[in-house]
Amino acid sequence: MADGDRALRRRGDSTSARPGSTRRSASSRPPTSGRSLRRAYVLAHAAARLVLGAATRTAPEDVVWGRHDCPGCGEPHGRPRAEGAAVEFSLSHTPGQVLIAVADVPVGVDVERHPDDPVALAGLLHPRETQEITAAAQGTLDGGRATVRFTRAWSRTEAYLKGIGIGLGRDPHLDYLGTDEAPGRRIAGWSVQDVLVPEGYGAAVALLG
Numbered sequence: 001m002a003d004g005d006r007a008l009r010r011r012g013d014s015t016s017a018r019p020g021s022t023r024r025s026a027s028s029r030p031p032t033s034g035r036s037l038r039r040a041y042v043l044a045h046a047a048a049r050l051v052l053g054a055a056t057r058t059a060p061e062d063v064v065w066g067r068h069d070c071p072g073c074g075e076p077h078g079r080p081r082a083e084g085a086a087v088e089f090s091l092s093h094t095p096g097q098v099l100i101a102v103a104d105v106p107v108g109v110d111v112e113r114h115p116d117d118p119v120a121l122a123g124l125l126h127p128r129e130t131q132e133i134t135a136a137a138q139g140t141l142d143g144g145r146a147t148v149r150f151t152r153a154w155s156r157t158e159a160y161l162k163g164i165g166i167g168l169g170r171d172p173h174l175d176y177l178g179t180d181e182a183p184g185r186r187i188a189g190w191s192v193q194d195v196l197v198p199e200g201y202g203a204a205v206a207l208l209g
Contacts, residue, residue: 036095040095040096041093044098047091047098048063048100049063051102052089064082065083066080066083067079067081068165069165071164072170079106079165088103088104089107090163090205092110094111095113096200097111097113097198098111099111099203099205101205106164106165106208107163107205108162108164109162109195109204109205110162110203111197111201111202111203112154112158114148118133118137118146118150118151119133123173124172124173125150125154125157125172126157126173126175126176126177129153129178132179132180133149136179144179148202149180152178152179152180152202152204153177153179154202155202156177157175158172159192159205160187160190160204162206163206163208177192189208189209190206190209191209193207
């Protein structure tokens with residue numbers, strides 16, 4: 001991760017998808033209970049207030065959430081921001097994990113649990129990533145289980161899409177971030193790196209520049 005960036009293994013909220021976002025993208029994550037998701041959401045936003053407050057020397061209760069304009073439609077539902085803060089941040093959550101990043105440049109993060117059936121979800125991703133996941137499931141590709149490969153590709157892709165501010169308003173099958181163990185990728189001026197998280201999860205951070 002670049003100098004000045006801080007990532008904590010706590011988690012929060014995705015960039016809002018535009019109204020025209022694809023339905024298949026929304027169904028991509030493994031099913032989880034509403035209670036677990038709500039608990040992760042509450043913990044993530046509480047943690048984000050503490051992190052942003054420390055980064056901006058603001059009392060946590062005085063942190064005011066806002067949104068950058070969406071690069072797709074210009075409406076104010078793009079990448080999240082703290083009103084009046086000179087830093088950028090991103091947060092993501094799944095039951096059991098919260099991930100928060102603070103940086104001096106636009107940033108996106110994502111953390112996901114491994115899905116039960118990665119092959120069924122692989123078609124949501126770039127065609128090359130779909131092929132890699134399918135080959136891993138069939139035992140014809142070395143370097144990682146299909147479920148790990150899916151989570152790598154998905155977390156890298158969503159971190160990038162959240163970073164650019166459009167989230168799942170852009171179909172995740174359009175961008176290739178790969179499923180292999182390479183810790184870093186570059187795409188359209190962004191650096192995308194895997195984040196170390198416990199077994200059973202995958203995570204990534206995307207930074208502009």
